[in-house]
Amino acid sequence: AQRVTQPEKLLSVFKGAPVELKCNYSYSGSPELFWYVQYSRQRLQLLLRHISRESIKGFTADLNKGETSFHLKKPFAQEEDSAMYYCALNANAGGTSYGKLTFGQGTILTVHP
Amino acid sequence: DGGITQSPKYLFRKEGQNVTLSCEQNLNHDAMYWYRQDPGQGLRLIYYSQIVNDFQKGDIAEGYSVSREKKESFPLTVTSAQKNPTAFYLCASSRPGQGDEKLFFGSGTQLSVL
Numbered sequence: 294a295q296r297v298t299q300p301e302k303l304l305s306v307f308k309g310a311p312v313e314l315k316c317n318y319s320y321s322g323s324p325e326l327f328w329y330v331q332y333s334r335q336r337l338q339l340l341l342r343h344i345s346r347e348s349i350k351g352f353t354a355d356l357n358k359g360e361t362s363f364h365l366k367k368p369f370a371q372e373e374d375s376a377m378y379y380c381a382l383n384a385n386a387g388g389t390s391y392g393k394l395t396f397g398q399g400t401i402l403t404v405h406p
Numbered sequence: 407d408g409g410i411t412q413s414p415k416y417l418f419r420k421e422g423q424n425v426t427l428s429c430e431q432n433l434n435h436d437a438m439y440w441y442r443q444d445p446g447q448g449l450r451l452i453y454y455s456q457i458v459n460d461f462q463k464g465d466i467a468e469g470y471s472v473s474r475e476k477k478e479s480f481p482l483t484v485t486s487a488q489k490n491p492t493a494f495y496l497c498a499s500s501r502p503g504q505g506d507e508k509l510f511f512g513s514g515t516q517l518s519v520l
Binding site for chain 1: 441
């Protein structure tokens with residue numbers, strides 16, 4: 294069975310400092326991984342997906358199959374980055390499948406001024 | 407405002423009562439999902455549906471039921487068999503593709519037990 298672990302429930306940094314939100318996974322197949330974000334009083338929304346290799350709002354995440362990790366990083370945190378972040382894994386990746394996701398427990402990021 | 411609409415925003419359930427949470431989408435998505443969000447536990451999948459008139463159990467389906475009679479609608483019933491129903495419930499939809507499609511979420515329903 295697949296599993297996603299986010300070891301930090303809370304993470305606090307100061308504005309301008311680097312930030313890294315950790316995500317580790319266990320899955321026997323080829324993973325499709327995502328980061329979702331929930332800002333205060335907003336809906337949960339996709340931040341980025343590993344397959345796109347994109348940088349969104351200055352965040353990047355690299356899939357490390359050797360360490361089974363998908364850490365989210367940003368070199369200079371901003372106050373507006375404060376939110377709940379969820380790492381998620383698609384358990385039916387490949388072929389014509391659907392987005393049945395396994396989520397981690399979430400990390401609340403607080404960026405102080 | 408297109409997207410996913412969940413109602414009501416807050417719902418209270420009495421002991422032994424069944425309650426139904428509504429989820430409607432106008433995104434023309436085939437797939438719809440129900441997740442339960444508990445503090446410190448992240449999101450857990452209750453039920454999902456890939457297509458009309460078909461649905462599958464997720465990881466925590468016991469005490470819940472769903473129907474998918476229309477593409478736009480995927481209501482969730484929390485039955486009296488669900489002993490710990492207090493949680494935040496999120497509905498989502500997606501357009502099935504190659505496994506990298508994104509989920510669109512509703513704004514959620516907070517269910518509490520009286």
